[in-house]
Amino acid sequence: MSTIVPAVAPPVVEEERPILKGRAPAPRWNRVAIGFLAPAAIFVGIFIVYPVIATIIRSFFNRTGETFVGVDNYFKVFTDSRTLHAIQNNIIWLLVFPVAVTGFGVMFAVLLERVPYRLVVRTILFTPMAVSLLASGVIWRIMYQQSPETGAMNAVIASVANAITHPGHYQGARPSQPDLMQPAGDGYQMSQTVAPGDVVHMGFIGFPVSEIPANAQDAKDPSSQSGRIVGVVWRDFIPGGGGQVGQVEPGKKGLPDMTVQLVDSKGSVAAQTQSDTAGDFSFASTSTGPYHVVLPAQNFHPPFGGVQWLGSSLVTPAIILAAIWVWVGFATVTIGAGLATISRDLLEAARVDGATELQVFRRVTVPLLSPLLIVVFITLVINVLKIFDLVYTIAPGSVIPDANVIALQLYLVAFTGLGDFGIGSAIAVFLFLLVIPVMAANIRRFQGEG
Amino acid sequence: MSSSRLGPVLSVAVLVSLLAACGGSSTSSSKPLAGKKVEVAAVWVKDEQKNFEAVLKAFSDKTGATATFTSTGDAIGTVLGSRLASNNPPDVAVLPQPGLLHDLAVKGSLKELDSATADIVSQNYAPVWKDLGTVNGKFYGVWYKASNKSTVWYNVSAFKNAGVSAPKSLTDLSQVFSTLSASGVKPVSVGGADGWTLTDWFENAYLNLAGRDNYVKLTTHTIKWTDQTVKDTLKALAQVLQDKYVYGGLSGALQTDFPTSVSNIAGNPPKAAIVYEGDFVEGVLKDTAHLTPVTDFNFFPFPGTTGPSTSVMGGGDVAVRLTDNAAGAELVKYLASPEAFQIWGAKGGITSANKKVDVSIYPDPLAKATASALANAQAFVFDMSDQAPAAFGATKGSGEWADLQAWLRNPNNIDAACAQLEKDAAAAYGS
Secondary structure, eight states, X not given: OTTHXXXXXXXXHHHHHHHHHHHOSOOXXXXXXXXXXXXXXXXXXIXXXXXXXXXXXXXXXXXXXXXXXXXXXXXXXXXXXXXXXXXXXXXXXXXXXXXXXXXXXXXXXXXXXTSTTHHHHHHHHHHHHHSOHHXXXXXXXHHXXXXXXXXXXXXXXXXXXXXXXXXXXXXXXXXXXTTTEEEXXXXXXXXXXXXXXXXXXXXXXXXXXXGSOTTOOBOOOOOOOTTEEEEEEEEOOOTTSOSOXXXXXTTOBBOTXXXXXXXXXXXXXXXXXXXXXXXXXEEEOXXXXXBXXXXXXXXXXXXXXXXXXXXXXXXXXXXXHHHHHHHHHHHHHHHHHHHHHSOHHHHHHHHHTTOOHHHIIIXXXXXXXXXXXXXHXXXXXXXXXXXXXXXXXXXXXXXXXXHOOHHHHHHHXXXXXXXXXXXXXXXXXXXXXHHHHHHHHHHHHHHHHO | OHHHHHHHHHXXXXXXXXXXXXXXXXXXXXXXXXXXXXXXXXXXOHHHHHHHHHHHHHHHHHHXXXXXXXXXXXXXXXXXXXXXHTTOOOSEEEESOHHHHHHHHHHTOSBOOOHHHHXXXXXXXXXXXXXXXXXXXXXXXXXXXXEEOOEEEEEHHHHHHHTOOOOOBHHHHHHHHHHHHHTXXXXXXXXXXXXXXXXXXXXXXXXHHHHHHHHHHHHTTSSOTTSHHHHHHHHHHHHHSOTTTBTTHHHHHTTOOHHHHHHXXXXXXXXXXXXXXXXXXXXXIIIISXXXXXXXXXXXXXXXXSSOOOEEEEEEEEEEEXXXXXXXXXXXXXXXXXXXXXXXXXXXXXXXOOTTSOGGGSSSHHHHHHHHHHHTOSEEEEXXXXXXXXXXXXXXXXXXXXXXXHHHHSTTOHHHHHHHHHHHHHHHHTO
């Protein structure tokens, strides 16, 4: 960042040019200079130049490194569907991430100009940069868990969703005799219509005994009453097994507080009641029917089950969001530093000339910041090309093919499984080629400005 | 006179007795390897390392050789590879996979074991274990540690509540799932986010449905993954692993990692009644979830097609020699003996395929049961995915792991799953 700050200050730029020109004559290679350069040159040679060359050479050999295979590895890279999917994901990252982070960075930086304690806020925004990416990944993976019990994101959504749609008493319950009852929306109704004098039996299974209110009694079979439609809803399962399906028997609890509706042939609700502690319900009927006995969906509403953030469709956006969280502090702090160097006079002059705040921002602030914005943007582009840690830690194994990126594919191919260093090297060279134009542009910028 | 004649006799007698004493002391120590050194490398860390070091200590006490342990962590293949390249391999290594044994043997990095060791292994182990230590007719490895991966774990109170008992066959299992579901608990939790749990499900089902011979053929890819036996197995599994039976549904299972799938059967009430994985699940339930074996949780052998299965699928760790050091040979021979195992076995967390190991040494009844199922299995097969090229059988996000995960997303799409499995297998096996 120390190289970035002077780059945005126009006066400094003007002053440095003569110095650059002064350096222009060919440097004299005396022994002292070589002596001073040697350690750095050796370091760069061993740790950068040699590995790059070795990787390029390695990419033309097979897995064992014994046979020269020409461009076969590159052919494999660009025909493998997993690698292609990784490249596709990298393109998504490239389109979304640098723009989003730079955008948020500008927004936060400009807004922070106007708040007290901006240093504190800026530090807080910057904190994620100080956390290891691996740790960030683990934190976000837990935050994204599907179960609202463990995943913070879903816990927030669940608290809202469950307030809007109350979970029903009997979540997950289903008829014990599916041939007698049919689904009606998210609830159930008797397949046969009923008329006064009929007795309705609605047995349910598939839900834990803990969902039954404590005051529930054993279900009892109601007897037919003339002019009334009576029935029972009960848990058709004796803890520990035994009994016969469809029978109201000792040990089977009635289901209290079940909402039961009588729906006429036109589909409108003629009457509604709640079952009692033994699961019994009863309707006085004025007409002969026929009626449908319906248990509406509100009895069975499951609680909010959680958004599957890490499923195959949402996993890449979810990881990008985590990456934005990590990097936005960097952009904010860097751009904030740039903003501080912009002369207040220019902004004031624009305001005096009648520019609105938006105009000041678009016509004065952004153009003055643009060299810095480009540096931030390029840094982010380079980082997004080599993104690895967050994808590796956040994506569960089952969605790695969906979340895959180039650097992760490199790792998977070269260091896990068969350990194919040939194809791995080819991917590394490809990644290197992708970064080179960006680096070249960056270097040209530095030279042009320095 | 007499005294002067006795003199030499006495002195000879003293000399003889002295010599005898000397000889006696050197034979009674019987430590032929005194002063020798032997280095052992294995993946074990922490408690496992400590337990194995106790075994090495017993070896040192017995033979006089100084045995040192080097932990390689998970990357034992890489560590051994670089040490072999620099001509400085450990004398003995304990490898966690037969595939690694095979690779090293083919490269010529392993030393053949002597006939005395081979005889001990033949006496103490079922023949399958000697075969698993043999490459191209040469005997290289002693299986010190073994694991039983044909164990299905269940929550006892969930079973009691539903009134079901341990199923014996796959048909029983379907019935048990249906009853458990009616009782209000999800029958099974699957750790599908980790691909290896799915390969283990498949391997057990395949072993029982298609038999040991086909299992071995599929392992070496001499039959294709598009074979009818594979399709039938996936069809049978699709019957069991139905969306309505799996905790969180099938898409939820693909988000569930292995530790979570185990803790799902540990609650009160549990989220799911059954979880399938190897004998190491017991340790997780006991130590992490603090459940009591037998009263809180129990296991049943992976059910056979029509009745109880006598086939066991599992894994193990094999001791091999990498140098000509005689102390190394002695150590590998020692590791084939029941006494070498019992030191660690009594501390728990390990099972042996050694028939001579007394099962009473295992610290709890479930460990005894899993170990005796292992030692008495009529057919034992090694984890198939562990034997496959790692690109197919052991890579996150590709090969068999990814293909079975894709299958679990849509279990009835069997032909497509088999085609993809065959494509990836063909690429990895190079055939």
